[in-house]
Amino acid sequence: MKISIVVPSYNEEESLPLFYQAAGEVFKSLPYDYELIFINDGSGDRTLEILKELSAKDPHVKYLSFSRNFGKESAMYAGFCHATGDYVAIMDADLQDPPELLPEMINILNEGKYDSVATRRSDRTGEPPIRSWFAKKFYILINRISDADIMDGARDYRLMKKEMVDAIVSMGEYNRFSKGIFGWIGFKTYWLPYENVERVAGKTKWSFWKLFKYALDGIISFSQAPLSIASWFGIAMTLVSFVMLSFIIIRKLIFGDPVAGWASTMCVIIFIGGLQLFCLGIIGQYIAKIYIETKHRPHYIVSESNMDDVKKIQ
Numbered sequence: 151m152k153i154s155i156v157v158p159s160y161n162e163e164e165s166l167p168l169f170y171q172a173a174g175e176v177f178k179s180l181p182y183d184y185e186l187i188f189i190n191d192g193s194g195d196r197t198l199e200i201l202k203e204l205s206a207k208d209p210h211v212k213y214l215s216f217s218r219n220f221g222k223e224s225a226m227y228a229g230f231c232h233a234t235g236d237y238v239a240i241m242d243a244d245l246q247d248p249p250e251l252l253p254e255m256i257n258i259l260n261e262g263k264y265d266s267v268a269t270r271r272s273d274r275t276g277e278p279p280i281r282s283w284f285a286k287k288f289y290i291l292i293n294r295i296s297d298a299d300i301m302d303g304a305r306d307y308r309l310m311k312k313e314m315v316d317a318i319v320s321m322g323e324y325n326r327f328s329k330g331i332f333g334w335i336g337f338k339t340y341w342l343p344y345e346n347v348e349r350v351a352g353k354t355k356w357s358f359w360k361l362f363k364y365a366l367d368g369i370i371s372f373s374q375a376p377l378s379i380a381s382w383f384g385i386a387m388t389l390v391s392f393v394m395l396s397f398i399i400i401r402k403l404i405f406g407d408p409v410a411g412w413a414s415t416m417c418v419i420i421f422i423g424g425l426q427l428f429c430l431g432i433i434g435q436y437i438a439k440i441y442i443e444t445k446h447r448p449h450y451i452v453s454e455s456n457m458d459d460v461k462k463i464q
């Protein structure tokens with residue numbers, strides 16, 4: 151049996167040697183063949199040189215190097231496309247996904263009851279409280295409005311059977327939100343909690359703003375609920391306008407019509423204008439996704455690799 155580990159790496163020159171060592175250590179005690187597939191996602195540092203050095207002395211090390219930074223989602227996709235193992239794991243290069251969990255994950259899959267073992271953080275220590283708050287609300291929201299089943303605190307770190315990876319690869323959408331894709335394809339998943347680990351070296355590529363946009367992307371990719379907001383607002387406003395109309399007519403009949411109400415008219419105009427722009431904006435977001443999707447651009451472009459049969463443009 152063979153196990154593939156897919157490792158997206160973007161500016162990870164400090165973490166890579168540590169990761170390589172830790173992963174090697176784990177596989178030394180396991181009776182399985184393995185491959186480490188590193189995806190150099192257009193790093194600007196020595197990541198590629200390090201990968202070349204590692205692959206020159208160890209045939210387990212394979213690498214794909216992108217022509218520019220395509221993002222972690224594309225890197226994961228490329229890794230899945232090229233993984234040849236019976237089980238495939240996805241791991242961060244910064245050791246936040248502890249390789250020591252792998253033997254346990256492999257055992258769970260070997261028992262045959264599950265198709266994948268996914269990990270989730272049992273706590274959010276070391277994270278700014280405001281970020282945790284938004285993250286919690288995001289998970290509640292997306293589970294309510296979409297059919298992608300997403301676990302709070304789920305990490306990308308998971309081990310899957312080949313069939314599941316094939317299903318993921320078959321989802322060729324350009325706007326990839328992996329947490330949603332993993333949940334959408336189904337299969338039986340065992341959730342393994344573990345305590346959050348800090349990065350060994352380097353720093354995170356996620357700012358709060360980037361995370362926020364990522365969350366919005368997830369919602370737009372997996373739910374049509376925002377689109378119906380416009381219709382609901384429309385219905386609500388129509389009802390309100392009926393009430394106001396009756397009020398105005400009755401007042402006119404009883405008190406006559408002294409000219410007044412400029413301020414309230416302006417308020418209503420601005421309010422309705424704002425709502426209309428808001429709803430247009432939501433529709434615009436979906437159109438933007440459709441626009442990108444219909445171009446059928448490649449997910450990634452490989453500039454070099456040490457693997458055979460590489461799909462250079464996919």
Ligand code: UDP
Nearest residue numbers: 158159160191221222225242243244354355
């Ligand atoms: N990564 C990538 N491309 C990017 C950003 C990140 O391949 O554009 C990789 C990065 O090298 C790491 C993993 O994705 O292996 C997770 O990134 P990071 O540790 O910055 O995210 P965090 O763990 O803070 O969520």
Ligand code: MG
Nearest residue numbers: 242244246349
């Ligand atoms: Mg990390």
